[in-house]
Amino acid sequence: MAAERSNPKQTALWWIAGALIVLYALFPVAWIVSLSLRSPSDIAQNRFLPGGVTWANYENILVGGAQDLFLSALRNSIGIVLIATLIAVVLSTFAAYAIARLDFPGKRIILTTALAVAIFPVISIVTPLFNLWRTIGLYDTWPGLIIPYLSLTVPISIWTMSAFFRQIPWDLELAAQVDGATTWQAFRKVIVPLAAPGVFTTAILAFFIAWNDFVYGISLTASEAARPVPAALAFFTGASQFEMPTGPIAAAAVIVTIPVVVLVLVFQRRIVSGLTQGAVKG
Amino acid sequence: MADISMKNLVKQFDGFKAVDDISLDIADGEFMILVGPSGCGKSTLLRMIVGLEDITSGELMIDGERVNERAPRDRNLAMVFQNYALYPHLTVYENIAFPLRLAKRPDEEVDERVRHAADVLELNEQLDRKPATLSGGQRQRVAMGRAIVREASAFLFDEPLSNLDAKLRAQMRTEISRLQKRLGVTTVYVTHDQVEAMTLGDRVAVMRRGVLQQVATPRELYESPVNLFVAGFIGSPSMNFIPANVTDEGLQTPFGTVQLPDDRMGDMNGHEFVVIGARPEHFEDAEVVDDALRDHGTTFDVTVDVLEWLGSEQFAYVPYEAPDEVAAHLDELAKELEAEELHTQLIVSLDVTSRLAEGETATLWLDLRKVQLFDPKTGDNLTLAGDRHRAPEPRGTNGG
Numbered sequence: 001m002a003a004e005r006s007n008p009k010q011t012a013l014w015w016i017a018g019a020l021i022v023l024y025a026l027f028p029v030a031w032i033v034s035l036s037l038r039s040p041s042d043i044a045q046n047r048f049l050p051g052g053v054t055w056a057n058y059e060n061i062l063v064g065g066a067q068d069l070f071l072s073a074l075r076n077s078i079g080i081v082l083i084a085t086l087i088a089v090v091l092s093t094f095a096a097y098a099i100a101r102l103d104f105p106g107k108r109i110i111l112t113t114a115l116a117v118a119i120f121p122v123i124s125i126v127t128p129l130f131n132l133w134r135t136i137g138l139y140d141t142w143p144g145l146i147i148p149y150l151s152l153t154v155p156i157s158i159w160t161m162s163a164f165f166r167q168i169p170w171d172l173e174l175a176a177q178v179d180g181a182t183t184w185q186a187f188r189k190v191i192v193p194l195a196a197p198g199v200f201t202t203a204i205l206a207f208f209i210a211w212n213d214f215v216y217g218i219s220l221t222a223s224e225a226a227r228p229v230p231a232a233l234a235f236f237t238g239a240s241q242f243e244m245p246t247g248p249i250a251a252a253a254v255i256v257t258i259p260v261v262v263l264v265l266v267f268q269r270r271i272v273s274g275l276t277q278g279a280v281k282g
Numbered sequence: 283m284a285d286i287s288m289k290n291l292v293k294q295f296d297g298f299k300a301v302d303d304i305s306l307d308i309a310d311g312e313f314m315i316l317v318g319p320s321g322c323g324k325s326t327l328l329r330m331i332v333g334l335e336d337i338t339s340g341e342l343m344i345d346g347e348r349v350n351e352r353a354p355r356d357r358n359l360a361m362v363f364q365n366y367a368l369y370p371h372l373t374v375y376e377n378i379a380f381p382l383r384l385a386k387r388p389d390e391e392v393d394e395r396v397r398h399a400a401d402v403l404e405l406n407e408q409l410d411r412k413p414a415t416l417s418g419g420q421r422q423r424v425a426m427g428r429a430i431v432r433e434a435s436a437f438l439f440d441e442p443l444s445n446l447d448a449k450l451r452a453q454m455r456t457e458i459s460r461l462q463k464r465l466g467v468t469t470v471y472v473t474h475d476q477v478e479a480m481t482l483g484d485r486v487a488v489m490r491r492g493v494l495q496q497v498a499t500p501r502e503l504y505e506s507p508v509n510l511f512v513a514g515f516i517g518s519p520s521m522n523f524i525p526a527n528v529t530d531e532g533l534q535t536p537f538g539t540v541q542l543p544d545d546r547m548g549d550m551n552g553h554e555f556v557v558i559g560a561r562p563e564h565f566e567d568a569e570v571v572d573d574a575l576r577d578h579g580t581t582f583d584v585t586v587d588v589l590e591w592l593g594s595e596q597f598a599y600v601p602y603e604a605p606d607e608v609a610a611h612l613d614e615l616a617k618e619l620e621a622e623e624l625h626t627q628l629i630v631s632l633d634v635t636s637r638l639a640e641g642e643t644a645t646l647w648l649d650l651r652k653v654q655l656f657d658p659k660t661g662d663n664l665t666l667a668g669d670r671h672r673a674p675e676p677r678g679t680n681g682g
Contacts, residue, residue, distance in 0.1 A: 174334050175367035179381040179428065180355040189384075193371045 029257070036250035043246050057251035066236055066248055072224040073232030077256070080142050080228060081210040084149035088157050088206045089199060091150075096161030097187065101170070111162075114155035122152070126219045133220055140222040148216045153206035160205060164198025165191070200267045207263060211256075229256045284345040284435035284468055285310045286331060291340035293326050293492075300326045302492035303340070308436075308470060313462055315483035316472045319515070323492035324472045325440055331470060332361050332438050344435060355384075360429035361438040365445065366421045368413040368428075375400075375409040378427040385432075399431040402461070419450045426461070436468040443478065455481060476516055480504070488512050506654075510661040513559050513654065514615055519597065519629040522565075523612055524558040525604050525658070533558065536602045537582035542650055548664030556664065559654040562597065565630035567638055568645035579649045587627070589640050598638060600628040600646070611658055 035043060036057050038050040045051060061070040099107055129148060130139070138144035168191060176186035192199075217231035227235075233252055236245040286308040293301035301323045308314045316324040329335040331342060333354035342350050349357050360381075369377050376383075378399055382392045400406050403423040413421055422442060429437050442458070443451045459482050462469050473479055479486050480500040488495040488503065488511075496508045500516075507513035513521045526533035528550055532541035535558065550556075568581045588599040604612070604626040612626060630646060638644045655664040 169365065169367065171363050171365055171367040172369060174354075175361070175363055175428075176369075176380070177354045178332055178334070178359065178361045179432075180384040182353075182355065185384060189380075190369055 032250045032253050035246060036254050038247060040243055040247055043244075057247035058255075060248050061236075061252050061255070066245075068224065069232055069235060070229070070248075070252055073227050073229045074256070076142070076224075076226055077211065077228040077230075078259070080145050080149065080226070081207060083142070084146045084153060084210045085203055085206045087146070088150055088153035089203045092154055092157030092161050092202060093192075093195070093199060095154075095158050096165050097191065099158065099162045100165035101173075111158075114158050117151060118155035118159070122215050126215055129216075130219055139220060140226050142226055144220050145216060145226055145228065148220065149210040149213065152209050152213065156209065157202045157206050160202045161195070161198055164195050164201075168194050204263060204267055208260065211260065285312075286436060286468060286470065287343040287346075288327075288331075289341040289343070291327065291330060291342060292338045293323070293330055293335060294338040299492050301330065304489075304492075304494050306487060306494065306497060308468060310468055311466045313459075313469045313471065313482060313484045315479045315486040316470065316489060317474065317476065317479040317486055317515075318489035318495075320474060321491075322489040324474075324489050326492075327489070328361075328438055328440055328470060328472045332359050333357050358432075358435045359438055360432055360434035360436070361440065362422075362425045362429050362442045364441045366413075366425040368421055368424055370413050373410055373412055374405060374416070374424050374427075377413065377424055378405075378431050380428060381432045395431050396427075399427045402430065402464075403427050418446050419454060422446065422454055423457075426458070430461070430465065434467070436470065437462070439469065439471040439473075441473055442471075443473075444475070458482065476518060480516070488515060490515075506663070506666055507559075508663050508666060510557065510559070510615060510656045510658075510663075513656065513663070517561060519562050519631075521559045521561050521654075522628045522630070523615070523656070524560065524628070525612075526556050526558050528554055528556060536604060537584065537648075538580070540580045540648075540650060542653065542655070543578075546650065546653055546655065546665050548655055548667045550664075553657060553664070555658060557656040557658045559656055559663075560648055561652070562629050562631035564649045564652045565628070565632070566647045566649070567632045567636035568647040570633045570636050571647045575649070576647065578651050579647045581645050581647045583643055583645050584628070586638055586640055586642060586644050589638065591634070594634065596632050596634055596636065598628075598630050598632055598644075598646075600630060602626055602628065 031048070034048060034050055037053045037055070039052070039054050039056060042051045042054075060066050095110070098104070099111060133139040133144050138147070172190050172194070173186045176190045177183070181189065212230065213228070214230040217228040218234060221227040221231060229252065233249050236248050236252070288304055288306045291301055291304045292299060304327060306314075316327060318324050326335055330337050333349070333352060333356075337350050341348055344357060344359075369380060372380065375396055378396045379392050382395060387395075396409075397406075400409055403426060405420070405423055405427060408416060408420055408424075413424065416424065422445075425442070439458070443454055446454060455478055458471075462482075471478070471482060480503075483500060485497055486500055486503055487497045490511050496503060496512045498506075503512060503516045507516060507521075510523065514523070524535050524537070526535040526540075528534075529539070532539045533556065540558075566579075568576075571579070584600045584602070586598045587601050590597040590599075609626055632638065654666070656662065657664055
């Protein structure tokens with residue numbers, strides 16, 4: 001690193017490469033922001049910058065005609081995703097702790113099953129799930145989405161959490177036990193604080209996965225009772241039958257991106273590596 | 283304060299006995315060292331005492347009470363881990379206070395005891411820091427602080443100094459010794475470093491492949507090792523093992539035939555072949571040996587291969603030829619002792635006034651009053667067995 005820093009030419013190259021990547025990554029976001037600020041006639045123009053900034057699209061979805069559709073969807077999304085994330089994190093914390101620390105029969109099966117579930121194509125189970133949910137009355141309810149979201153988030157959470165737990169020196173837990181802690185106290189007072197960065201990372205991952213889901217959202221809901229934002233966007237309509245609702249959709253997309261950005265910025269400090277540094281010989 | 287008593291302890295891992303039938307009594311306030319090459323089961327035994335490993339069979343008593351089934355937290359023992367195992371999210375103060383917090387002691391008492399421990403260990407300046415910002419020696423002291431703050435029945439150390447550099451290690455060694463004497467707490471200390479073993483312990487238990495070889499004071503271990511393994515393990519440079527055939531004229535060695543004094547000979551019946559154990563300092567350059575001593579030993583001519591002059595002492599390396607069978611046996615022993623000297627050579631300590639030169643023929647003198655005889659097959663010390671045979675009272679080398 002020191003050598004790289006001392007070389008101005010290399011530093012410049014790093015900056016250029018970094019700028020290109022940031023530009024590439026942020027261009028779609030900028031495009032959506034630009035779209036959300038245009039009037040319907042302006043959107044038809046083939047240009048990047050808006051001809052004139054208008055807040056009409058935001059007004060439309062927050063206080064205007066699309067208000068009911070969007071705000072209820074936002075409420076559903078936030079509620080369902082937070083509950084699903086919370087359950088996923090708690091469950092996967094315990095599961096991952098057991099996998100990382102204990103030796104029990106079937107440990108490998110749990111891990112491979114979790115991986116298999118995580119890579120299983122969602123679309124293939126949507127139809128059976130749709131029929132099942134309709135029969136048992138979970139169709140178009142919050143639990144009806146929370147449960148499938150858990151199937152998406154728990155496996156990946158178990159994998160990330162068990163990786164974090166494996167990094168924590170086991171001696172710390174043994175030391176706590178010798179110091180007079182019960183297994184539960186050792187877990188709560190030593191392991192959980194050290195695993196906190198892992199818990200936050202896992203929580204953010206789980207939140208993203210559930211927040212960005214579209215397939216379950218559109219297939220397992222029918223009304224404003226449970227429809228999340230990504231699905232609700234599909235139901236936006238233009239001012240007339242012949243007009244695409246591009247502006248309102250872009251505005252809604254910008255708004256649903258905000259929680260994700262806020263989440264990362266808030267927890268960024270907690271996702272610090274090297275918290276276990278100094279525990280054992282370093 | 284407590285005594286620890288082990289009766290026939292066994293630890294079995296999938297058919298392999300890591301700790302094999304160990305019986306050992308550690309008196310109240312005693313500093314006991316468990317020493318041996320890596321994989322000899324010493325750490326496992328320590329973990330069995332503290333309760334981190336289950337006991338397969340046998341009985342462990344602390345202060346006369348059976349503790350086999352007790353969880354670590356109910357044994358009231360304090361342990362210092364090899365890697366210190368400090369809690370990285372807590373300050374030094376809270377690290378030391380951790381056992382007291384778990385015991386739900388009142389804040390004033392916690393504060394008083396933590397500050398006292400910090401005083402003893404000179405950690406006052408570091409109390410608000412996190413372990414990550416501490417040096418190795420300071421971390422080591424915090425780990426010890428966590429142990430002494432609790433008034434535990436006994437301290438258990440698992441190679442506590444192996445992660446420190448040599449200078450710090452010597453310093454911490456003295457500190458541990460001083461602390462233990464001051465607190466007078468029963469201590470079990472695991473190490474593979476024989477300097478630590480010899481300097482710290484009241485008694486030293488030497489282990490090999492899960493089996494206790496000898497429990498004795500450091501001096502006894504050095505002067506009267508019960509077998510080849512202990513003889514080779516204790517002492518640095520290690521004891522020289524010279525193969526010898528038993529003949530009517532005496533012991534026939536690669537350096538000539540020698541006649542040992544009676545008290546060095548054991549029961550030679552049935553032994554055609556023995557190993558003579560001689561420490562490097564039992565040799566001397568024949569030219570500088572005091573005339574009064576000369577008759578107690580034997581002299582022989584050798585070629586010095588390498589000389590190491592260290593100022594206060596000097597070592598000479600003398601290769602020799604040994605029968606294949608013996609060489610193989612010595613090789614095996616050396617491997618087990620994790621020693622480097624895999625070829626047959628003598629390492630002798632010479633007076634610094636000696637003017638021998640490398641590659642030249644020299645006359646060495648060996649003090650025959652101090653050598654030991656070993657049975658190469660069983661490894662037993664024949665001289666010691668002879669001693670026991672002669673003296674009605676057996677020596678307390680196997681105490682415990």
